[in-house]
Amino acid sequence: MSGFKRDRSGHAKRHHDGPKQGGAPKPVVRNAYTPMFERFRDELDEHHDRRERIIKASRDITALSKKIIFSLQRVRKIDGDIPQDIAKEMNARLNEIAKLLAIIGPETQGINRHRYAYSLRCLEELVEALSFAHYLKTQSLVSMDELTSVTDDLARKGAAAEDEAMADADDDHRGAAEGHSKADAASGDPPATAAPQNASPPPTVQLTEYDYIYGLFDLSGEMMRFATTTTALTGELATSSSAEGGLPGSRPRTIVRDMQDLGSLFEMLPQQRNKTWDGKMGVLRASVAKVERLGYGITVRGSEREKGWVPDMRDEEPGSPE
Numbered sequence: 001m002s003g004f005k006r007d008r009s010g011h012a013k014r015h016h017d018g019p020k021q022g023g024a025p026k027p028v029v030r031n032a033y034t035p036m037f038e039r040f041r042d043e044l045d046e047h048h049d050r051r052e053r054i055i056k057a058s059r060d061i062t063a064l065s066k067k068i069i070f071s072l073q074r075v076r077k078i079d080g081d082i083p084q085d086i087a088k089e090m091n092a093r094l095n096e097i098a099k100l101l102a103i104i105g106p107e108t109q110g111i112n113r114h115r116y117a118y119s120l121r122c123l124e125e126l127v128e129a130l131s132f133a134h135y136l137k138t139q140s141l142v143s144m145d146e147l148t149s150v151t152d153d154l155a156r157k158g159a160a161a162e163d164e165a166m167a168d169a170d171d172d173h174r175g176a177a178e179g180h181s182k183a184d185a186a187s188g189d190p191p192a193t194a195a196p197q198n199a200s201p202p203p204t205v206q207l208t209e210y211d212y213i214y215g216l217f218d219l220s221g222e223m224m225r226f227a228t229t230t231t232a233l234t235g236e237l238a239t240s241s242s243a244e245g246g247l248p249g250s251r252p253r254t255i256v257r258d259m260q261d262l263g264s265l266f267e268m269l270p271q272q273r274n275k276t277w278d279g280k281m282g283v284l285r286a287s288v289a290k291v292e293r294l295g296y297g298i299t300v301r302g303s304e305r306e307k308g309w310v311p312d313m314r315d316e317e318p319g320s321p322e
Contacts, residue, residue, distance in 0.1 A: 050107050051116060053107060054107055054119045057103055057104045058104075058120055058122035059122070061097055064096055064097050065122070065125040065126045066125065067089075069132060071089045071090055071093075072086065072132055073225060073229065076233065076234065078135070078136050078240060079240040082137060090133065095157075095161075097158075098158030098161070099162065100158070101151065101154050101155040101205050102155050102157075102159040102162055103158075104120075105155050105159070105203040106202075106203050108120065108203075108205050108206070109203050113206050120211075123205070123211040124215045125215070126215070127211055128218040132222050134146075135258075136226075139240050139253065139258065141262070148207045151204065155202065155203075159202035214280060216266075217283070217284055218280070220263070220284045223255060223258065223259055223262075223287070223291070224259070224287040224288075224290055224291050227255045227259070227291045228290075228294060231298060237255055237295055238254065238255040239254045239255070240252045240253045240254075255291065256291050256292060259288045259292070260292070262288070263285065263288040266284055
């Protein structure tokens with residue numbers, strides 16, 4: 001059965017998919033407001049293209065940051081150097097992140113940094129990865145100034161690598177032309193690709209307070225997973241190699257104390273009344289409680305459990321049957 005439509009008399013309707021045969025197209029009406037709306041169109045097209053580039057780079061940065069965290073979860077102690085193989089993987093992924101930060105750096109200057117804040121949620125994941133690595137090496141909390149310095153260095157490093165690659169490509173294209181003039185090559189003139197001495201530094205991606213705070217919120221979950229894994233494999237809590245505060249006779253600092261201090265710091269902050277803050281705050285409190293129960297279980301009943309015992313947090317939830 002054909003798919004044409006009929007009118008009320010039962011006759012087939014004629015389709016008008018375009019102008020009639022032989023008919024001239026309708027002229028575009030232009031007036032004094034047309035250039036203004038054309039500028040609006042161009043600005044919106046530029047905005048959508050920029051947002052798509054930022055989103056694509058943000059997804060790649062998030063994936064690379066998660067891979068760094070997965071690698072760091074293979075570390076088995078705190079307050080020490082990261083194993084060489086894990087550090088090598090981490091540095092390779094940071095080099096890739098540096099190139100991505102260099103790409104989106106020019107796109108996020110000025111008001112655009114806040115205009116595309118939601119699309120730059122990848123910075124929270126990057127803060128989580130960098131702060132986790134800092135904690136494993138120093139057993140301390142990284143400051144925002146330190147993280148800002150690291151992210152700026154990454155963006156500049158990525159921009160320098162991109163400029164070097166472009167310079168190499170230009171040299172390859174110029175090599176054939178220079179080969180035809182050996183006399184000019186022997187004259188000692190400086191190369192045309194020499195970088196200017198007063199070149200301005202490449203733009204970087206600004207790290208905001210919310211990126212820092214929300215990244216540290218997520219750090220608590222990784223610390224909880226690290227504490228659970230190391231306890232299951234070693235039979236004891238992750239502990240620093242030196243006494244707390246360097247005082248003789250004091251006990252080494254455990255990850256339980258670190259989690260309690262981190263939770264206390266967030267509890268002392270002015271509480272934000274929004275869905276994101278409340279959700280992350282609930283996860284933080286649950287992570288601190290899990291590590292505390294893990295520490296209490298090791299201390300009180302550790303001798304009753306054989307090596308290789310894996311803690312099951314579901315069996316120790318408050319109110320669960322014995």
